[in-house]
Amino acid sequence: MPNYIFTFIFISKRMLYLTDRSVNIRRISMPLEKTKNIEALGIDKKQRILEAALKVFAQKSYHGASMSNIAQLAGVSKGLIYNYFTNKEALVKELLLENFKHFFDSYDFDFDNIGDKEMVSFIEQSFFLLDEHPESWKLLFGLSMQTEILEIITPELMTFFEPLLIGFTKYFASKGYKDSEAETKFFWALMDGISLDYLTMGLDREYCINRMKQIYQLD
Incomplete structure (x- = not known):
């Protein structure tokens, strides 16, 4: 997985x-x-x-x-x-799945045409979303780590996830990354770790956003 x-x-x-x-x-x-x-x-x-x-x-x-x-x-x-x-x-x-169907409604851009502006929007909005219901996010994170649940929803989940994965892979390819698929995975890993620490350790939101922008030269 x-x-x-x-x-x-x-x-x-x-x-x-x-x-x-x-x-x-x-x-x-x-x-x-x-x-x-x-x-x-x-x-x-x-x-x-x-x-x-x-x-x-x-x-x-x-x-x-x-x-x-x-x-x-x-x-x-x-x-x-x-x-x-x-x-x-x-x-x-x-x-889980009925809510994934609405996930894309949260972002007002086409995942097939991601540019720097969309990257900034995605990063910023992701952290703002975490602030809405932090305790619920903690419950959801624990739920998402249960492999038995992922086994149930993964086939359907991939129908939502693949366009997003493909979109970010195309973006990193357009920015000159030799292995754009690996960079996409790295980007998700960064978002994963920072988001978790943001919730549990009280990291500053603006600092997290600005660091992500710096890493991908989005300033």
């Missing part, structure tokens, strides 16, 4: 924002306002389940966690979870 997969998981913004897709609720001749209220209630419960799953998976590991653990923390019945997810694997997949 390539190490930069872990970095991609770690810096993905949308893992902090649990899916808000409306659940399918059968409508039976009722006022529109009442229907909306029921839908909102369903979404809220689903979000609570996903938020609880994140914490339980991080604390107990994927194999150590049970649907009962998740239900208890979410404050819902175990049976209700199965209204949304067929099993634990389906739950962890939605927890």
